Amino acid sequence: MSPAIEVTDLRKVFRVRERPKGLRGTLRYLVSPPTRDVAAVDGVSFRIEPGERVAFVGPNGAGKSTTIKMLAGILHPTDGIARVLGFVPWTERKRLAYRIGTVFGQRTQLWYHLPAKDTFALLARVYDQDEATHRRRLGDLVDAFAVGKLLDTPVRQLSLGERMRCEIVASLLHAPQVLFLDEPTIGLDVTAKATIRDLVRDTSRRDGSTVLLTSHDTGDMERVCDRVLVIHDGRLLLDRPIADLRRTYIRRKVVTLLTADERISLALPGVTVTETAPHRTVLEVDVEKTPIEAVVQAALHASRLRDLTVEDPPMEEIVQAIYASAS
Amino acid sequence: MRYLGALLLTNLKASVALRGAFWARAVFMALNNGIMLVLWMLFFLRYRDVNGWRAADTVAIYAVTATAYGLAVILGHGVTDLARRIHEGGLDAFLTQPKDVLLQCVASKSEASGWGDLLSGVVLFAVAGHLAPATLPVCIVTAVSGAAIFLSWNVMFHSLAFWLGDTTTVSRQAIHFVLLFSLYPSTIFGGWLKLLLFTALPAGFIGYLPVDLLHRFSWGSLLAVAAAAVGYVALAALVFRLGLRRYQSGSRFA
Numbered sequence: 001m002s003p004a005i006e007v008t009d010l011r012k013v014f015r016v017r018e019r020p021k022g023l024r025g026t027l028r029y030l031v032s033p034p035t036r037d038v039a040a041v042d043g044v045s046f047r048i049e050p051g052e053r054v055a056f057v058g059p060n061g062a063g064k065s066t067t068i069k070m071l072a073g074i075l076h077p078t079d080g081i082a083r084v085l086g087f088v089p090w091t092e093r094k095r096l097a098y099r100i101g102t103v104f105g106q107r108t109q110l111w112y113h114l115p116a117k118d119t120f121a122l123l124a125r126v127y128d129q130d131e132a133t134h135r136r137r138l139g140d141l142v143d144a145f146a147v148g149k150l151l152d153t154p155v156r157q158l159s160l161g162e163r164m165r166c167e168i169v170a171s172l173l174h175a176p177q178v179l180f181l182d183e184p185t186i187g188l189d190v191t192a193k194a195t196i197r198d199l200v201r202d203t204s205r206r207d208g209s210t211v212l213l214t215s216h217d218t219g220d221m222e223r224v225c226d227r228v229l230v231i232h233d234g235r236l237l238l239d240r241p242i243a244d245l246r247r248t249y250i251r252r253k254v255v256t257l258l259t260a261d262e263r264i265s266l267a268l269p270g271v272t273v274t275e276t277a278p279h280r281t282v283l284e285v286d287v288e289k290t291p292i293e294a295v296v297q298a299a300l301h302a303s304r305l306r307d308l309t310v311e312d313p314p315m316e317e318i319v320q321a322i323y324a325s326a327s
Numbered sequence: 328m329r330y331l332g333a334l335l336l337t338n339l340k341a342s343v344a345l346r347g348a349f350w351a352r353a354v355f356m357a358l359n360n361g362i363m364l365v366l367w368m369l370f371f372l373r374y375r376d377v378n379g380w381r382a383a384d385t386v387a388i389y390a391v392t393a394t395a396y397g398l399a400v401i402l403g404h405g406v407t408d409l410a411r412r413i414h415e416g417g418l419d420a421f422l423t424q425p426k427d428v429l430l431q432c433v434a435s436k437s438e439a440s441g442w443g444d445l446l447s448g449v450v451l452f453a454v455a456g457h458l459a460p461a462t463l464p465v466c467i468v469t470a471v472s473g474a475a476i477f478l479s480w481n482v483m484f485h486s487l488a489f490w491l492g493d494t495t496t497v498s499r500q501a502i503h504f505v506l507l508f509s510l511y512p513s514t515i516f517g518g519w520l521k522l523l524l525f526t527a528l529p530a531g532f533i534g535y536l537p538v539d540l541l542h543r544f545s546w547g548s549l550l551a552v553a554a555a556a557v558g559y560v561a562l563a564a565l566v567f568r569l570g571l572r573r574y575q576s577g578s579r580f581a
Binding site: 112 | 329330332333334337340341344345416417418419420422423424425426572574575576
């Protein structure tokens with residue numbers, strides 16, 4: 001079977017204008033600014049099979065968005081080869097566009113002053129969909145994403161989570177075979193994040209579509225994807241199944257307990273106290289040794305809980321750990 | 328065509344979505360045009376003509392230019408966001424869709440004040456007696472070609488953002504420059520300046536030549552106006568296409 005996405009030695013170099021210091025430097029910048037080349041993506045290669053859900057993760061500026069933009073036909077690479085569904089994205093952009101869907105977390109494709117249903121109707125024309133197909137597909141997606149009540153509300157009046165659900169419906173209307181999601185949960189609250197993750201995963205399973213998702217939120221890759229590509233400084237650092245990553249790099253969670261008692265003591269394997277203050281205890285939990293559920297139960301026995309948060313380690317920490325082990 | 332129709336319909340729906348703002352902008356623009364014309368009429372009450380340019384010519388030039396500008400901003404006000412979109416990466420959404428990027432961007436916004444311009448233009452055409460069957464086709468051709476030239480001029484200046492960074496302010500000044508020269512009595516210009524109005528500045532094709540056509544029809548002038556519109560559209564599309572290769576999607580490295 002031919003791959004959904006195949007990338008070989010992809011490079012993107014941006015020319016950066018540098019602003020020198022001082023008055024002389026500023027005047028020189030106005031006339032002839034000094035420049036230097038920065039490789040945002042530096043020889044990345046990978047292959048994604050149809051139906052795979054892959055997380056493309058890394059810290060800010062790692063090159064993940066630049067890669068996804070080249071694969072979506074938005075940017076021309078400096079060097080290298082890429083094929084998405086057999087098309088070279090930057091030379092066959094329009095033909096490829098019928099087969100891919102994109103969501104850029106910080107940009108919208110919905111018409112701001114109009115209800116989402118107007119954008120959906122326009123997208124039917126953009127993708128040359130006939131009326132019956134459009135109606136059927138929209139009906140399915142409206143049910144799956146529970147956006148029926150939002151269809152008549154102007155987009156400007158939707159919450160960020162509601163807007164993002166509509167954004168994803170818009171990107172799925174033409175039944176794309178590959179879905180590119182660039183930070184789809186950025187800025188969302190915990191509940192909205194969980195909803196979006198479940199919907200993306202379930203839609204991909206149902207449609208058999210390939211997902212390439214960029215994020216610096218570990219939760220996105222854990223809950224949506226089966227495989228993870230870690231990129232750092234424009235280079236691919238790691239390509240592993242998500243289960244491997246979970247065993248090695250994201251087995252630790254940070255649990256913060258707010259308790260009625262001033263102090264709480266938990267003696268559980270793999271649980272260490274990293275911070276204490278009156279009524280507040282921060283634990284680092286190795287979930288391979290003690291699952292979160294057991295930690296919560298033990299905490300409930302030890303004291304009355306006022307609040308509890310469970311956090312993933314930040315992406316920067318994970319990448320640092322991977323980088324350390326790789327070198 | 329079905330796509331273009333749907334795009335324009337969505338665009339118009341968006342412009343009337345805020346009803347109060349829509350009416351205020353449209354009415355104030357019509358009033359603004361009316362006041363400017365009254366000032367000109369007061370001028371012509373005192374001075375009969377300017378190098379042979381009379382009050383009727385000013386009514387005609389306001390009719391043509393206002394209609395053309397109104398059409399341009401009703402149908403293609405998205406062009407005013409083009410430089411910013413280029414600079415900040417706002418073309419991404421258009422680039423991932425299987426339709427022409429420039430067309431999508433230009434037609435992505437409508438400006439309500441355009442309806443005020445369009446209304447003033449049509450009323451002035453009627454007042455000047457140009458909506459008669461013999462001259463109506465000329466009114467339509469010159470308004471459409473004028474709108475195409477306004478939009479192309481805007482696209483060219485906004486597309487400079489691919490090379491120079493955000494050129495929104497320069498583009499705004501450039502379009503006001505053309506608008507200004509399109510509305511002035513063309514008889515006050517001569518020699519090199521007149522040549523300029525038919526070459527580097529497209530004002531002669533928006534105002535002067537259409538007025539001449541309305542008063543003294545000739546197939547040659549009609550062809551020149553239509554050819555200028557096609558030429559400017561082609562040039563604008565070429566500049567945009569050349570620039571698009573340099574698009575960096577608002578990358579922080581740009």
